[in-house]
Amino acid sequence: MNATARPPAVLFMGDLVIVARQTRLIAEAHRRGFAPLLVVTPYTDPARLAELRADPEHPLSKLADVVEVEDAKVDFVVPGIQPWLRRYDVQAVLCVGDFFVEPVGVVADCLGVPGAGSAASRISRNKMLQRTALPDFSPAFQVVTPADRTSPIAPDMTFPVVVKPVARFSSLGVRQVHKAEDLPGVLATYPEDETVLVESRVVGPEFSVEALTQNGEVLWSGVTAKRTNESGGIFFTEMGHTSPAELSDADERALVEANAKVLRRLGFRDGISHAEFRLSADGPVMMEIATRLPGDGITFLWELATGEPLEPVMLDLALGEPTAYPAPRRRxxxxxxxxxxxxxxxxxxxxxxxxxxxxxxxxxxxxxxxxxxxxxxxxxxxxxxxxxxxxxxxxxxxxxxxxxxxxxxxxxxxxxxxxxxxxxxxxxxxx
Structure with missing residues (x-):
């Protein structure tokens, strides 16, 4: 390497609470000879992160540099990484967690490296955009802006309904409403500037489909069964995951095929994705999709099920390297x-x-x-x-x-x- 060459780097974006779960990504990038760079927000305690980086036994000690941006938005991230773009040859960009999905997609496009694509990344961070882009995979829905909260609900909406903030995650703010007369009171509980969806309740078990895609072609898919606490009240908190799900070949095929169609419709190009579906009597209905790795411990469930970790394959996809992932051999x-x-x-x-x-x-x-x-x-x-x-x-x-x-x-x-x-x-x- 000559004196003016920039060292190769992989740019990660995610706060400590999630990055600490997926530290194998950092270690794998370092093992391959890349400088791991990390973008965080003020949600990460800088003193705690510095403490972990100073511990030679912790994988985060492999980080080459860290920058904090005011918010996980394109307008803050792109200025924040400019010094790195002059010092490093950034060859891959990966999202670790929900917050940075959109800026990761945009930055990857700007740098000309593999990624989900700007449009797919933007749409996956907003449930209203997902419903608008994929109406045939969606339940009946109505967008309710703050100004619309006292307006009547469309006559084709049947109760019970589910109210969802368009831009939150982790089931935050998701509520079930059984009667029309209760809906105005529930809508009034959301912040004055928040737009929500009101959706007809879909009956059927819930699943997620994790997929690995390269150059727009799905290389691998796995179906995870979900257990929620919805039967005991108005909430939809995920209380369990099973990978792979215990279901028939026909149902598994229907979910995998529906997910592949969704990814093609969004123009998803490269990386891992995590979509959630209800399997209704009429087939799969999409609840939401995220162009990122799955949450909770699902990556580790697939490692236990297949015998191989997901992180090296995620890095392959981000670098544009040929890759593969095995079928499950356990549950x-x-x-x-x-x-x-x-x-x-x-x-x-x-x-x-x-x-x-x-x-x-x-x-x-x-x-x-x-x-x-x-x-x-x-x-x-x-x-x-x-x-x-x-x-x-x-x-x-x-x-x-x-x-x-x-x-x-x-x-x-x-x-x-x-x-x-x-x-x-x-x-x-x-x-």
């Missing part, structure tokens, strides 16, 4: 646990070790088992900190702990879910 599950209400004192387990992933900014390593190995509980993951007040699990951020296990493909998950959940005790302080 893996993450089950979120019910908890008592009050300030959290402790989480203990008589089975798998407990990892305080939010407190320690570190996730455990998962070791895939042989296809026919007995079922195994791998970890108890605590996503809150001591003293945090536990209450109703109204959205993903209100959950506290989960257990991850895997099993042979021909065994049932439900008995094991209860067995492993019963090994965990969540203790709170009582008045």
């Amino acid at each position: 893996a599950c993450q089950v979120y646990l019910d908890h008592p209400f009050g300030p959290l004192r402790d989480v203990t387990s008589t089975g798998a070790p407990v990892s305080w992933v939010t407190r320690d900014d570190s996730w455990p390593a998962f070791t895939p088992q042989a296809p026919d190995a007995p079922a195994k509980d791998h970890a108890v993951l605590v996503t809150v900190v001591e003293g945090e007040v536990l209450g109703p699990q109204t959205d993903s951020e209100a959950r506290s702990a989960s257990v991850v296990f895997d099993l042979p493909l021909d065994e049932a998950t439900e008995p094991l879910a209860k067995l492993y959940a019963d090994t965990v005790t969540i203790t709170v302080d009582t008045p």
Whole structure:
């Protein structure tokens, strides 16, 4: 390399809470000889990040540089990375988490490197745009702006309905409304400047489809079953994931084909995507799509199921390298646990070790088992900190702990879910 050559780099965008989960991306980029660069927002504590970078045992010590931008928006990110573009040869851009989906797509296009594409990235961050672009994959819906909240709902809308903020994530603000007379009161609870969707409630089990796409062609797809707490109230918090889902070949094919059509319609080019569907009596209905890696522990579920990690393949896609990912050989599950209400004192387990992933900014390593190995509980993951007040699990951020296990493909998950959940005790302080 001559003195004026810029070192090759991979640009990551994501805040610490998610980046700490996917540190293998940082380590893999460094292993391949790239300088890992990270863009964060003020949601990341700079002192804590500096502490982790100074720890040679932590994967974030491999970061070459970090920049904080005011907000995860194009108008803040693009100016913030200009010094890096002069110093480094940025050959790949990856999104780690929800916030940076749109700027990652735009920056990749600006640099001429593989990516989801600006349009697909923009649409995937806004449920209103998704409904507008994909009406034939959507439930009946109505856009309600702040000025429309006292207007009547369209006559083709049937109750119950689901109210969704157009630009939030992690089930934040999603509410079920059973009667028309209750809708105005629910709409009045949203901020004065927030636009929401009112959608007819789709009946049927929920799934996500994770897909790996290169040059517009889907290389691999996997269907994950979801369990929510919707039957017990008005919320839709995800309380469990099973990868691959236990469903018929015909249903799996219908979900995979619907997802492929959605990706083609959006012009999605390169990377990993995560779409959520309801499987109704009439076929798959899309709830939303995100041009990013899946949340919670789903990447680790697929690692346990296939025997191979996803992060190296994600980096291949971002670099435009030929790649592949195997079919599942086992089934893996993450089950979120019910908890008592009050300030959290402790989480203990008589089975798998407990990892305080939010407190320690570190996730455990998962070791895939042989296809026919007995079922195994791998970890108890605590996503809150001591003293945090536990209450109703109204959205993903209100959950506290989960257990991850895997099993042979021909065994049932439900008995094991209860067995492993019963090994965990969540203790709170009582008045």
